[in-house]
Amino acid sequence: MDEWTFLDEVDVLSKWPAEHRKVVTEGGKWSERRDALEALNKLMEENPRLSTTSLTIYGELMDELRKILDRESNIVVVSTAARTAELLAQGPPISDQKIKRQEEKNVRDAVSSALFAVSQTTIPERIQKDLMEGMALPSPEVKQTLLEFIYKYCKFLDAVDVPFFKAVTPLVVKMASDSDVTVRDKACAALGSIRRLLGPGAAAFLGPIATDNAKMEKGL
Structure with a gap:
């Protein structure tokens, strides 16, 4: 029996401050968007087994991340969002997400990891x-x-x-x-x-x- 079996499911989105989610979905300074995503990433790193009761909300968040990866001009925010997508993909089964923003190497590395993580949760x-x-x-x-x-x-x-x-x-x-x-x-x-x-x-x-x-x- 692997370690994953012993982990409790955690609804990290309920622990993520509402103001952080608002910054990600509605916009704000690039540093605020980065900090909001980093806070969520930290929650997921500490609680990798995400609650399966929040799949719809996770899907909505992935849609927002896709917009960031497609349109965001700040490379730090893009890299942080790619890490968020990777962590989400490793929790509940999330699939069919477009991750194609790769102008600079640090972004490409993050996107590559995120894409591979997503691929492990779905069929080819x-x-x-x-x-x-x-x-x-x-x-x-x-x-x-x-x-x-x-x-x-x-x-x-x-x-x-x-x-x-x-x-x-x-x-x-x-x-x-x-x-x-x-x-x-x-x-x-x-x-x-x-x-x-x-x-x-x-x-x-x-x-x-x-x-x-x-x-x-x-x-x-």
């Missing part, structure tokens, strides 16, 4: 749409973060979701020829990770690149 089908939309964006930073996620995700999975890989892998193959060298490297790593997971069946998705060992071995 629920994150497929967001992944495909993100990979279609022109930003190399977005591509890099999502490719890094796919690399890690394949190492986490113990079962193959064929429709998911059938949809996502061609986009990763395309990125292996991207004009950005970092995108190309991360795409090759992701493809190698996909091949490791799928085994011989990967050839059906990878096409000619499946025989390019120099590229495929980056994900092993």
